[in-house]
Amino acid sequence: MKHPTILDVAHEAGVSKSLVSLVIRGSDRVSASSRRTVLEAADKLGYRPNAAARTMVRQRSYVIGVLVSNLHNPFFADVIDGIDMTATDAGYRSILTTGNRVAERERLAVGTLLEMRVDGLILVSPAFHKDFAIEVSRSVPTVVIGKATRAASVDSVTNDDRRGAAIVVDHLVELGHSRIAHIDGGAGAGSQPRRTGYKRSMRSHGLETEIRSVPGGFTEEGGSTGMQNLLAKGPPPTAVFVANDLAAIGVLKVLRSEGLSVPGDISLVGYDNTAMAASHRLGLTTVDQPRHDMGRTATGLIVSRIDQESTPASHVVLSPKLVVRESTAPPYSLTYPSQRSRQ
């Protein structure tokens, strides 16, 4: 249970601690013979280097700390995977902590990471105020994923939600839709840019008169009530763009219970490309955020900032892409032009 040290190995191998250190670090200026003896001794004793001691003297831990706001959201798994791979490639290891969406616990978790003297910090959609991120960035290179930051000291990697919304509208317009409605994500993060992206894009297609955005939410229920409101007054849209996949499922339920078919009567688009969207009975057309890339670029930023400290912060915005499945099709009026009169 007691860990052997470099000195134990040295003694066992009959050499100096320095030589053992050299061998462990893989230096090429040790003779083949002594390398072998040392390695054998280390192996025999079950030696494992002590990262704490190494961190002390090298003043570098070669560890990148990652704070994940919410492990329940499988969205982050891919981001983390991207981080992990890039970090390993760059000679770093990554460790995770989580605060479970509670700002106070997240701050604590970051504290742990800082005390461990991580060389860089990646904050994945943190719940705490961004001032805290800025404060932290003064003692260690920091990058935020998923939350826009304009700070000069902290890098950020975000997804272009406006553009994501725009490509949805493009897709629907291309199919021939014009009565395209939007059910937004309420107060949730990313809700606002998606809404404005929708509006802008509608305008740019000359469809400003068709703009119809109703409040919703990032939950199934939010989607349902949003859809009910849409159906309650005015002519029903031929396509609905919902703020996320979960809410889109809610919309789907309402449509089903109203006897409306998707995409026969109404085309439906979600957002996030969750597993649900793919595995649901009806494959949902949705927007895929480049999760893996987010992790990769964030790590890239951190690593280069570790080496050359004071470059101005970069704010990378990645573009999402559309995943077309079965929930979108040309509008009814086009497939059976005789049956309806509206353009």
Added chain:
Amino acid sequence: MKHPTILDVAHEAGVSKSLVSLVIRGSDRVSASSRRTVLEAADKLGYRPNAAARTMVRQRSYVIGVLVSNLHNPFFADVIDGIDMTATDAGYRSILTTGNRVAERERLAVGTLLEMRVDGLILVSPAFHKDFAIEVSRSVPTVVIGKATRAASVDSVTNDDRRGAAIVVDHLVELGHSRIAHIDGGAGAGSQPRRTGYKRSMRSHGLETEIRSVPGGFTEEGGSTGMQNLLAKGPPPTAVFVANDLAAIGVLKVLRSEGLSVPGDISLVGYDNTAMAASHRLGLTTVDQPRHDMGRTATGLIVSRIDQESTPASHVVLSPKLVVRESTAPPYSLTYPSQRSRQ
């Protein structure tokens, strides 16, 4: 960017490093006045203790390392949450690493944790061979979650899958079912105990002649093909117990396309109580594993093992519980006794 040390603080406050150390650790044998000066100085300089140095001298890191096999599975989020809370309560902090289901990467991740000299190690459904866990347990207290281990040196916390299957059968029998079939999880972990649990329980209810278990898998497709096989020959069952929720969804699709209603014609039960089971259009009756508790008890085991090393390993088996939703009901033959003759 350069971290101030305890000496910097001491100098700033005009006291000795020892006193600063005392204050930082919250000792009660320092005068109120010097406590204040020290705290002010620390605050002014933005001092943060160096965990590496502390670990060195104390020979304890007060960190519990957690290896998670797969972050994509939201199942683990709750387990980790349980770990996290218990660890904090016991004065430890927890950090996570992941190997993303790849045995080699997982082993590497554990290596990182060991070099960091974590005081305890929690392995959540590791993909690597259990011999590795045993080897690791020689240098640090180790507990495995989710994978049964009989080793004397490593604790384990598992879920009683046999019992989970049994309570499903109990529930169905109580509703009046007797033709209860099972679609298993193929080669997946937990598949076998669920199957034997099903068989045993059937026998104990005197239904050995009704035992019907077909191969399936933990995927939607596995469920579908399993169900197709069940329908292909012999009288259809009145209830089906599927190895997990995802496969149950697959079963549901087949039933729908065959024009069979759930629970009208056939009752359906899943396993795992995933979000999917709750949010699906049809609320699925399923078995809930006490995820939170798994994390909690695992951490409890680790913590007590850290303090008093060489107690024999405990192997805790937790009991799952049934979550009844809309997918189960009394069999058709009972609700309309006139229409069918078979008991």
Added chain:
DNA sequence: CCGGTGGGTTGGAACGTTCCAACCATCAAG
């Protein structure tokens, strides 16, 4: 045979803490 060169090896210092024994006042008791 001497000086230089260079591969291989070595001991000591340093990293930032905690722990411990020792110290210093101050004050109470004898």
Added chain:
DNA sequence: CTTGATGGTTGGAACGTTCCAACCCACCGG
């Protein structure tokens, strides 16, 4: 006035590494 106790404070050693300057010993060329 001395002794002892007590509350508060202190310096040095230790933890396990890496880094650096120094060393040793062949070996080579002059």
